[in-house]
Structures are given as structure tokens and as C-alpha cells.
Amino acid sequence: MQKPTVVLQxxxxxxxxxxSVLEGFRIVNRQEYLRCxxxxxxxxxxxxxxxxxxxRAIYDLxxxxxxxxxxxxxLGKLVLPMLDRIRPxxxxxxxxxxxxxxxxxMLRDAGMGMVVYDPLYHPEPSALERQYDFxxxxxxVEHLHQPAEVFRQLDGLLKPGxxxxxMTCFQTRDDRFDHWHYRRDPTHVVFxxxxxxxxxARRFDWTMVVPGKDVAIFQKPLEFTPQGA
Numbered sequence: 103m104q105k106p107t108v109v110l111q112x113x114x115x116x117x118x119x120x121x122s123v124l125e126g127f128r129i130v131n132r133q134e135y136l137r138c139x140x141x142x143x144x145x146x147x148x149x150x151x152x153x154x155x156x157x158r159a160i161y162d163l164x165x166x167x168x169x170x171x172x173x174x175x176x177l178g179k180l181v182l183p184m185l186d187r188i189r190p191x192x193x194x195x196x197x198x199x200x201x202x203x204x205x206x207x208m209l210r211d212a213g214m215g216m217v218v219y220d221p222l223y224h225p226e227p228s229a230l231e232r233q234y235d236f237x238x239x240x241x242x243v244e245h246l247h248q249p250a251e252v253f254r255q256l257d258g259l260l261k262p263g264x265x266x267x268x269m270t271c272f273q274t275r276d277d278r279f280d281h282w283h284y285r286r287d288p289t290h291v292v293f294x295x296x297x298x299x300x301x302x303a304r305r306f307d308w309t310m311v312v313p314g315k316d317v318a319i320f321q322k323p324l325e326f327t328p329q330g331a
Contacts, residue, residue: 114136116143117246118301119141119250119305120250121141128144141301142298144293145291146291148247151247161200166200177204179316183313183319184236184238187319188235193234194217196209196238197259199219203218214236217234233258237264238266239267239268240269241269242270249292253302253306260322263323265322267317267318268319273293296312303320306320
């Protein structure tokens with residue numbers, strides 16, 4: 103690990119919380135990472151983001167087989183706590199579903215209505231023109247170049263009282279960051295701590311629970327109706 107030559111990134115804005123409080127954190131194999139002093143996110147410097155074609159090539163290597171019991175058990179970390187919260191027959195959006203929307207298939211099997219969206223593999227604009235009872239984002243948010251914009255979009259796609267389930271590997275140990283398997287994926291450009299997700303929740307007035315390792319579930323508040331309305 104090499105100490106960054108620039109301690110404070112003057113004028114730089116955190117892509118997660120949009121606060122101008124980024125400082126140098128790590129340089130690993132010429133890749134520079136910054137730390138937000140407000141939300142504690144770790145973000146890769148934009149100059150190190152992979153080119154779009156390289157990014158797509160890496161995604162194409164992912165093997166997300168919905169018939170694989172191990173993969174279904176992995177997705178179950180989010181599916182099961184979501185099913186505890188959503189009513190039968192609810193309409194959900196699997197946002198960033200990838201080439202094989204296994205999670206959507208599991209939720210359909212559980213009786214949910216599902217729509218899938220992915221900017222590369224399922225780029226259907228109509229999926230983003232309605233609201234949903236719940237939204238799932240599994241192994242998505244670590245890839246986002248502009249996460250604050252996407253979280254705003256997700257808030258708009260959720261009905262009042264709706265649920266958002268996020269799965270991403272939480273960063274917990276700075277001393278293990280350099281060799282962390284999650285960091286070594288060049289398409290992972292932002293890393294979240296639990297406190298980072300709590301900052302996002304407060305920003306949108308969502309409630310947040312962490313039902314298990316690397317999983318956060320948010321609920322959008324119900325609309326306030328004045329008495330006598």
C-alpha cells in the first residue's frame with residue numbers, strides 16, 4: 103500500500119453523499135482510492151474507472167446460474183428477509199439484474215410480480231416509468247459511478263411504504279483493503295460501510311435494518327395525510 107500524495111481532494115464531491123469532504127485513502131497497484139469523511143464511503147478515483155468495453159467484458163464473465171443451489175443460497179440472504187416484509191402478490195423491480203435475473207425468478211416462484219431492469223442486459227425504459235412495492239439491488243451498488251443519482255432514482259421508483267433491499271459486501275477493515283477480494287474486481291468503484299448506508303437512509307428519510315451480513319433493507323415512509331383531508 104502506498105500513501106496518497108494528495109491528502110485532501112479539494113473541491114472533490116463524494117459520489118455517494120454529495121458532500122465535498124473526500125481525502126486520499128489508498129493507492130493500490132496505481133489505483134487511487136478516496137475516503138469520504140461524511141459518509142465513510144471509499145471510492146475509486148474516476149481516472150481509474152475501467153473503460154466501458156472492459157467493464158462489459160468483465161460482466162460477461164459472471165456466471166449467475168439460477169439453477170445453481172449455491173448461487174440461490176447466496177441470493178437467499180436478501181430474498182428471505184424481503185419475503186418477511188412484502189405482501190403476497192406485490193410488484194417488484196430487480197434493478198441491475200444482470201444477464202441472468204435469478205433473483206427475480208426466485209421472487210416470482212414465491213408469488214411476487216417481477217419486472218427486471220439492467221442498463222446493459224435488460225435496458226427497457228418502461229421499467230423505469232412506474233412505481234413498485236419493492237426493489238432489489240443485488241451486487242449492484244458497488245458498480246455505480248454516480249450512486250447518489252441512482253439512489254434518488256430508486257426513491258422515486260418506490261411507492262410510499264415500499265421496500266428497497268440492497269446486497270453489497272460491507273467494508274469493515276481498512277487494514278485488509280489492499281488484498282480484499284471485493285477491491286480486486288476492477289468494476290467495483292465504491293465500497294460501503296454500514297454507516298454509509300445509514301447516511302443514505304437518513305438522506306431519504308428511509309428506515310433501515312441490517313438483517314444479515316452484507317444486506318440492508320430500507321423502507322420508504324408512507325405519505326403524510328393531514329387530518330380531515
